[in-house]
Amino acid sequence: MTPARGSRPGVRPSRALPGARVAAALVAPVWRTLPWRTLGAAAAVGLLVVGAGRAVGAGPVETLYGLRGAGLALALGVAFLLDDPARHTTAPVPVRRAVRTLLRAALVTPVAGLWWAAVLLLVPGTVRPPAGDLTLETGTALVLALAGAAVAVRYGDAPEPGRSVAAALLGTAVLAPLLLPGHWALFVPPNDPGWTAAHERWARLLTGAAALCAASLHERGPHGQSRSVTSPCGTSGPSRTS
Amino acid sequence: MTATALTQQAAPAVARSGPRNSWAAVLALAAFEARRLLLRLPVLLAFALHVTWIVWRTLQPRDDYPVLQDADRATQGGPLLVGLAVLLCANRAVLRSTRRDTERHFAVLTLGVWRRTAAHALSVVPLALLTAVAVTAQFTWEALKSGAVGRGSVAELLTGPLAVLLFGAVGVLLARLVTSAVAAPLLVVVFLLLFVGGAFPSSGQETGAVWLDPVVTTAGAHPYPSDLLGRPAGWHALYLAGLALTAALLAVLVSGGRRSRAVQAAFAGALTLAVLGGVVQTGGVPARTVEARVRASVAPEKEQRCVRRGQVRYCAFSEWLPRVAGWARVADRVQALAGGPARGRDLLVRQRVDVRGGLLDDAALAPSTRPGQVTVGTSWGGNRVPEFSTAVAGVLVAGDEKAASVVCDGRMVTVMWLSLAWQSDPESALRGVRLDDSLTGSAIVVSRTEPLLMTAGQTKVVRALFDRPFYGVAARVKAHWAELTTPGVTTVRAAELLGVRASVGADRCAR
Structure with missing residues (x-):
């Protein structure tokens, strides 16, 4: 049996529940379902990259690459944040997807913040690039990953789109430095005169990613149902045996 | 019930003509997987980018007078990106049956896990061949320019395709070691930093440990006569081939092929090749070349x-x-x-x-x-x-x-x-x-x-x-x-x- 998706007007008695209480009740189960192993692996790789750079005495440019690599690693982990094998069964629950997604993000944010602080502290002060600007870069990567996951969940049917989102994010990270024209450059070296301008672009990108993420938080409306409700094994279509 | 009966009935027949049939099945599966691999978006994108890069680079006016002993190793950078895309997709292909939960269905087939792993490893070969075609086209284009001088080396040209083979085999091996979907992207990040970002220890040097890197371009300011280069390109190609075979055979071994004597022997041979190439290539510039320089x-x-x-x-x-x-x-x-x-x-x-x-x-x-x-x-x-x-x-x-x-x-x-x-x-x-x-x-x-x-x-x-x-x-x-x-x-x-x-x-x- 295929569960009905989207929110039907009649099935919302629990909307009267205060949002905060629902969210508080959800904290523990959501915490349990977060992909901690994936996030842990990504965070470990980030720490490993930066730690290895410290161990071999990397210069400022290598350190910058290492920090960007660490940020990208965690972003690849975050791309899996909205993976939910039970996704199709949670579509009709009273708590809206936006609340659940935001709750996931909110639970991960402090952990990610602690991790990033550890990564920054792991870098010797002499070769550390401007921490604020680099935090902006990493934050943008994380929000982009989350936005990608949110878009994939909203417009796709896959319960676990993280893999594709991670591949797309990785492809973007590889291609952007190669293909972006000079006046759109994002990945500039620390002594470049365009550092400030590049970070204004990063800030704009962050805003755009956050807006995209916010716009994709909700479950797709009923107009998207017609396609998704059709089960591949259903009997409503023409007979497949002929 | 019926399925069980069929399997039980079929089993003796397979046992009689086992090896030949199963290898034919391995090759058929490899061909199928190779076709799928070729049509993955990252691989298509990487090949498109590689070809665009070749055309753009070769059409540059400053490249009108190529020196072929430099042009041959200029073909090595592009295949790195192709290799990373192949790593990602080969890994994904091996994990497909776990992801789609079809592993249980495959378990009833006579084609064991390790033979399927072998097929996945073999499916990378056509992509390496395709890279070889691109590399050959790039070099031939350079060689046909009227201003071309010098002579290229086959071993340098082999490096790019062998790197693709190595990365593909690593992708297969990784899937057999870790079933997590995030492992391959994370490995790609590490490889990017190491091999493309130049964070490899001792990168930017000419001799020594830098040769353990899959691609060593030694991009100097001036071309030199080919007998003064002293690049251990042949040993490096052997090292890459040995390493690719080692990774592929290790993947076969860990997925249950350790019972096969042939696989064990092949693994030992491949490891020997890799170690031999790896040790010899880091020996530095030979004395004769130093004198000639x-x-x-x-x-x-x-x-x-x-x-x-x-x-x-x-x-x-x-x-x-x-x-x-x-x-x-x-x-x-x-x-x-x-x-x-x-x-x-x-x-x-x-x-x-x-x-x-x-x-x-x-x-x-x-x-x-x-x-x-x-x-x-x-x-x-x-x-x-x-x-x-x-x-x-x-x-x-x-x-x-x-x-x-x-x-x-x-x-x-x-x-x-x-x-x-x-x-x-x-x-x-x-x-x-x-x-x-x-x-x-x-x-x-x-x-x-x-x-x-x-x-x-x-x-x-x-x-x-x-x-x-x-x-x-x-x-x-x-x-x-x-x-x-x-x-x-x-x-x-x-x-x-x-x-x-x-x-x-x-x-x-x-x-």
């Missing part, structure tokens, strides 16, 4: 062959002899503009390199003190043409390279006019030969030996001369040759003699 740097006349074209004798390393015609065209044009005894003077154009400090060393050559000798480097095309013509003009005006390198008077005007006036676009050639690409003010003029210096006044006069009718200036140069080439003639006087009115200060060269 010193000989070619200190006494190139013993290694070179000479040909005479008109009044100029050209001595070059034998691989560069096809380029003599290009040098002769430039030298003849410059000498035809000279006047007095310089017009009929015998010149010697000698190709020189200094490779004693290794391939990555960008040491300036000492200017020659022998009268009438001009130094030419190993690169050609683009700014190297006005650089060479300036060297010829300098020797014609000052007598020898050493004297030309310290010219700081009105003679500089004659040198630059001789060097550039005959070219199709003298001003852009002037821009190209000046270090800061400027057209005003003082600037350093690049040279394969000691750089020259133009003052702001000399620049102004030279540009004014370009605006005047060519034949009028040429006649004046010839008429006043003796005075124009006298040491100590001022720029003001030179401008006067050449019929240019320009307010120029005294000649001051701040070196």
